[in-house]
Amino acid sequence: MRLFSLILNYCTLSFIGFLLLLSSCKENDNPPVSDFKPTPYEIEIPYAFPTKLNIPADNPMTVEGVALGRYLFYDGRLSGRTHPDSLMSCSSCHIQQNNFEPGIDNPHFVGGFVHGLNGQQTHHVVLPLINLVWNSSGYGWNGSFFPDNENPNFRNIEDIVRASVLAPDEMYGDTNRVKALFQSLDGYPELFFKAFGSQTITFKNIEKAIAQFVRSFVSADAKIDRYLKGEVQLSQSELNGFILFTTEEGADCFHCHGGFGNPLFTTHLFYNNGKDTIFDDPLDRFAITNDPMHKGAYKAPTLRNISLSGPYMHDGRFSTLDEVINFYSHHVKLSEQVDPLMHHVLRGGVQLTPSEKADLKAFIATLHDENFLTNPAYSKPEKFPDED
Amino acid sequence: MHKITWAGIISILLIISACQKTDEPATFGQIAFEVHHEVDGENLNTDALIYTNGAGNRYMVTEIHWFISNLTLIGADGSHTEMMESSEENIFYIDTDIEESWHIKANKPIPAGRYSGLRFTFGLDKTLNKSHRFVNPPESFMFWPTYLGGGYHYMKLNGKWINTLGKNEPFNFHLGIGQEYYEAGKTNEDFYVFGRSDNYEHCEGYLPPENLSPVIAFIHNNFTIELPLDFEVKSGQTTQLDLVMQVEKWFNSRELYDHDQWGGAIMQQQAAMEMGCRNGVEAFHLRRSN
Numbered sequence: 001m002r003l004f005s006l007i008l009n010y011c012t013l014s015f016i017g018f019l020l021l022l023s024s025c026k027e028n029d030n031p032p033v034s035d036f037k038p039t040p041y042e043i044e045i046p047y048a049f050p051t052k053l054n055i056p057a058d059n060p061m062t063v064e065g066v067a068l069g070r071y072l073f074y075d076g077r078l079s080g081r082t083h084p085d086s087l088m089s090c091s092s093c094h095i096q097q098n099n100f101e102p103g104i105d106n107p108h109f110v111g112g113f114v115h116g117l118n119g120q121q122t123h124h125v126v127l128p129l130i131n132l133v134w135n136s137s138g139y140g141w142n143g144s145f146f147p148d149n150e151n152p153n154f155r156n157i158e159d160i161v162r163a164s165v166l167a168p169d170e171m172y173g174d175t176n177r178v179k180a181l182f183q184s185l186d187g188y189p190e191l192f193f194k195a196f197g198s199q200t201i202t203f204k205n206i207e208k209a210i211a212q213f214v215r216s217f218v219s220a221d222a223k224i225d226r227y228l229k230g231e232v233q234l235s236q237s238e239l240n241g242f243i244l245f246t247t248e249e250g251a252d253c254f255h256c257h258g259g260f261g262n263p264l265f266t267t268h269l270f271y272n273n274g275k276d277t278i279f280d281d282p283l284d285r286f287a288i289t290n291d292p293m294h295k296g297a298y299k300a301p302t303l304r305n306i307s308l309s310g311p312y313m314h315d316g317r318f319s320t321l322d323e324v325i326n327f328y329s330h331h332v333k334l335s336e337q338v339d340p341l342m343h344h345v346l347r348g349g350v351q352l353t354p355s356e357k358a359d360l361k362a363f364i365a366t367l368h369d370e371n372f373l374t375n376p377a378y379s380k381p382e383k384f385p386d387e388d
Numbered sequence: 389m390h391k392i393t394w395a396g397i398i399s400i401l402l403i404i405s406a407c408q409k410t411d412e413p414a415t416f417g418q419i420a421f422e423v424h425h426e427v428d429g430e431n432l433n434t435d436a437l438i439y440t441n442g443a444g445n446r447y448m449v450t451e452i453h454w455f456i457s458n459l460t461l462i463g464a465d466g467s468h469t470e471m472m473e474s475s476e477e478n479i480f481y482i483d484t485d486i487e488e489s490w491h492i493k494a495n496k497p498i499p500a501g502r503y504s505g506l507r508f509t510f511g512l513d514k515t516l517n518k519s520h521r522f523v524n525p526p527e528s529f530m531f532w533p534t535y536l537g538g539g540y541h542y543m544k545l546n547g548k549w550i551n552t553l554g555k556n557e558p559f560n561f562h563l564g565i566g567q568e569y570y571e572a573g574k575t576n577e578d579f580y581v582f583g584r585s586d587n588y589e590h591c592e593g594y595l596p597p598e599n600l601s602p603v604i605a606f607i608h609n610n611f612t613i614e615l616p617l618d619f620e621v622k623s624g625q626t627t628q629l630d631l632v633m634q635v636e637k638w639f640n641s642r643e644l645y646d647h648d649q650w651g652g653a654i655m656q657q658q659a660a661m662e663m664g665c666r667n668g669v670e671a672f673h674l675r676r677s678n
Contacts, residue, residue: 050524136525246533248560248653254533255560261519261531261540268525293435293450340450340546340558343652 036197038062041212043133046220047229048263053215054136054147056156059208061215064194069213071191072182072206074380078165079117080177088117088171090164090210091380093126097373099305100129100217104319111319112311120169123283125316127301128309130372132157133215137268141298141314142285157211162203175203182206187385219304219372220263227366228260234366241363244356248343251328251350251360255341256300265367266302270294271339274332275313284314295337304367321364325357416497418626419461419471421506422677423482423490425452427635434484437548437556442640445647447549447559449635452484453530454543456631457516458509459492461621462614464502472496479516481527492631500623504616506631506674510665511542511563511610536655537565537606545638549647559652561638563665566609566658570602607658609665615674628677634670641670 041061045051055061072078073094076087093114094100104112115121124141132139138146139160149155153162165173179201182188189199196205226232234242244250246259256273258265270285276296279286285297298314312318318327332342332349344350352360372378425432427439427449437448457479459471471494472478483489511517517539522528530540545561621627639645643663654660 048520048523050528052524243535246535248562248655252653254531258529259531260534260538261522262525262528267529269529334555336556338558340548340560343558343560346551346553346555346557 030193030197030199033197036193038064038195038197041066041216043216043218046218046263047225048261049131049220050134050264052136053133054156055133055215056147056158059158059211061212062195064191065196065209065212066216068191068195069209069211069216070378071188071381071384072210073213075384077181077185078173078178078206079171080165080173080175080181082181086117090161090214093170094129096375096378096380097308099308099373101126101309103308104310111316113316116167116169117172118168122169124314125311127299128305129214129217130219130302130304131264132217134264135268138270138288138299142283142288143270143299144283144288157214158204158207161207161210179203179206185384185386187388191385217372217378219369221371222304222369223366225263225369228263235362237359237362238366239363240356240359241361242366244352244360245363251352251356252341252344253303253328253360257303264302265304266300268299270297270299271341272297272335272337273300273328274334274338274342274345275317275327277333277335279335279337281314293337296335297337297339303364305369305372306364307368308373321361322357325352325360329357415500415623417500417621417623418494419498419621419629420491420493420626421629421631423492424630424632425484425635426632432484432635437550439636441636441645441647443644443646443648445549445639447547447639447647449484449545449547452482452543452545452633452635453526453541454482454545454633455511455530455540456480456482456492456508457512458507458612460507461498461503462505462507464504464618468507469498469503471498475516479512479521481522481530483526486526498621500621502618502620504618505614506617506629507612507614509610509612510668510672512540513610513612514608517565517608517610532564532655535603536567539565542610545635552648557647557652559647560654561664562653562655563609563661563668564655566607566661567603567656568605568607568658570604607662609658609661611665611669613669613672615672617674617676619676630675630677632673632675634673637671638664638667641667643667 039062041063043053043061073090076089076092078090079086079088081087093102093109095103095106098106102109102112102114106112109115112125113121114126127141136147137143139157145154145156145159147155153159162175164170165175165178183201189201192201192205193199195209223232223234227234246254256267256269256271258267272295279295281296285294286292301309307321310319310321312321312324318324327349329349329352332345334345338345427433432449435448435450437446439448440446458475459478459480461469461471463469470478473496477495480492481489519531519534519538522530522540527540530544532539532541542563543561546559547561548556548558551557617629619627619629643666645660645663645667650657650660654664
């Protein structure tokens with residue numbers, strides 16, 4: 001009996017040893033380290049854009065990383081599931097032709113309000129993924145992901161990827177299951193090696209690849225960009241709108257939404273723009289800073305491709321740009337927290353006339369960048385690695 | 389014997405080393421400024437409706453963002469020493485929300501000796517105030533629209549005051565290039581279309597609209613002031629001074645600035661900006677750091 005037990009133990013140990021050997025062999029399936037030669041991915045700085053980029057030191061952009069991120073961004077198995085009803089990826093809500101937003105006429109998300117795999121609606125509406133490599137002030141409507149956050153899990157786009165996979169109102173996934181699934185898919189381990197030097201897929205590298213791909217999204221080819229470079233002239237109505245946009249006695253959009261000196265068309269900062277007088281959203285800017293003056297404050301999103309970005313405001317209360325312009329023109333509300341930049345508040349807004357509203361809208365249309373919306377580099381791959 | 393010999397050699401080397409220091413004494417030191425924002429002699433308390441200006445407006449300040457440039461030390465003998473290696477570097481952005489911006493330090497050795505004050509430009513002068521000089525935030529967020537003259541805000545001082553209706557009204561005390569607008573009665577010679585003024589140089593790459601704007605001229609509102617203070621820069625040491633903005637003086641030093649008169653926005657009100665700048669000349673002082 002004792003001998004049998006000894007033999008059993010020996011066999012067990014041998015089996016474990018065999019498994020370890022197999023595991024070790026699998027690690028050794030990696031091509032030689034000398035084959036890992038990623039190509040740096042250079043972001044060309046558009047005219048007048050910032051030169052400082054928000055790229056974490058531990059995730060430099062590479063051609064291979066961006067290419068891998070493109071597959072992952074679009075692969076519905078990012079949810080960790082394979083059943084057709086359970087597929088979800090970044091691209092489920094961030095649709096290129098809709099400025100990487102769901103779009104107000106999205107057939108799955110009524111009115112552009114998105115929900116996760118379990119049907120739960122997200123707390124705020126989706127923000128566009130556009131020129132994010134130039135945002136160092138915080139991602140999200142309240143800026144909860146920012147580079148010097150004491151919580152290392154809430155700092156950058158990489159962390160948003162993880163949060164989106166885990167969130168009940170998004171993919172409601174499990175990071176271990178996700179990485180195991182991609183490990184089992186032909187072609188992916190090789191792409192991970194090319195991007196990160198190891199065929200063993202980690203969720204950290206999944207985060208990094210998607211973040212690299214998202215950082216590659218650059219919109220800088222709208223009519224306004226060509227105008228600022230002196231290549232085209234704006235129409236009379238567009239010029240009138242530009243002047244309204246950039247003057248205090250006009251619509252005064254520029255302090256928060258940029259202009260000639262800030263072609264991002266956002267400061268990426270947070271303002272209480274006078275939408276409400278009672279502030280009970282647990283996820284406003286106050287939730288991050290704990291400063292009572294930040295109650296009801298949210299990010300000023302970029303106005304690039306804004307005509308595709310509805311529904312508007314953090315809670316999607318406005319469906320059209322006309323409603324937004326009418327709000328800023330006549331319905332701004334006074335509160336203790338309203339930002340000082342809303343200096344027209346006691347008049348209810350900037351009081352634009354119908355023709356001024358039309359001019360302002362005409363100018364905003366010059367921020368439409370069709371090349372960004374159709375750039376094949378940002379589009380869904382024709383097929384995924386395991387479909388080769 | 390060996391010990392004595394080595395001790396002797398080391399002693400001689402030390403003496404030589406000491407002699408060398410004596411022969412070539414350090415003649416340069418350093419200077420640094422810490423910027424303070426104060427109201428009525430106390431540190432600025434932002435977002436607190438506790439101040440009253442000379443015109444009787446109760447007010448609060450939310451934030452102050454501003455540029456200071458061309459910092460030059462005035463020697464006791466009347467000589468001038470630029471703080472920075474180049475004028476391009478001699479521009480500083482200061483922000484009440486960004487503590488690092490409160491520290492200004494020369495980037496070159498400052499000759500040791502006695503000094504009698506500091507001269508600087510509030511904002512940016514005509515030469516420095518070019519659009520797209522700064523492409524990175526937060527400086528880029530200070531851009532001044534081309535239609536209004538281009539370049540950058542000299543200062544954004546944002547807050548609220550209690551207006552005559554007892555309402556908490558926002559104000560944007562923003563200073564930068566002012567505009568002169570076309571008025572009936574002026575001669576054709578007075579009128580020239582926006583973008584054709586001497587400020588056109590600000591707008592490189594920008595095609596100004598023709599026959600559109602009533603702006604006939606731009607006015608550079610920046611000003612240069614000298615703050616007197618006797619101080620010494622000692623060899624090998626850093627002299628630390630405080631540069632203080634007395635916020636209340638923007639509204640009540642030479643003239644009374646009344647928010648009820650000028651309202652919440654003045655970028656297109658040259659008279660208000662002019663008054664602000666006339667007051668601003670008195671809004672700074674220099675003192676030794678504690």
